[in-house]
Amino acid sequence: METDYDQVLRSVAQVKIAGDDGVKVSCFTEVLDDVTLHFQIIRLAKQIYVWIGYNSAKFGNLYAAASTRPSNTVSVTSVLGGTSDNTGSGIARRLVMKTGLNIILACNIPKNNPLLEAKAEKMLIRKLIDLGYTMPTPLRAT
């Protein structure tokens, strides 16, 4: 699976990390076939904000996800964009499972595109691991 992903990938723009140890901003772009995905990761001390751009710089829908009591199950809510559209909410939820941190995700990936959603999520998780914001092994099975 990893080699397929590597083959599909064509270019990676430079990763920029700015700011002091308080807030780190990372931006990168990945191209898959005919689709360009932009990623922006802002690491706050107790939360991570992520934006995923599909071919454009539109903000998209905003979701918030976190572990909630009593049993630490992950909850996700749509904060802006408010349709029953689930694009992005699944990514937000799985990011929380992966990192254990609160996630705020803005994403404009169109509906009915689960394959693209999964690829974007994989790239994001790989970058989060590279940046050291999360551990490589999952905390729990998804």
Next chain:
Amino acid sequence: MESSDANFPVRHRNFSLETKGNKTEIVICSYEDHILVIATQIGAMGTILHARKEEGMSVEPTFSVSVIFGKRDEPMLIATARRLIDHISSYVPSKPLVLSLGLKDHSSETLKEIVEAVIENRLW
């Protein structure tokens, strides 16, 4: 500090300021159809507000400002968003604002300093 990557479609600016002994981290991002401003003292986004200029027939502009996540009982936060969208809309009328305020201190002095710092470092 601004992102110098000319190829990335979203410009951002990231800086911090000291107000009343609290260090406030501010990030401003300019998307195609939104402006995002994050001001945090608590290491998290805190309360998130949405503000936009309404299309109207009257001469005076009207704005719609609401809290979409977090504290709904702090009028000063809404006033802050209102102040910023007023400024933004005089430059880019069609871009709404998503404002995140994760603050320990909601005093008007702090909020005023944050607004001034954001306007000074604006990306619109």
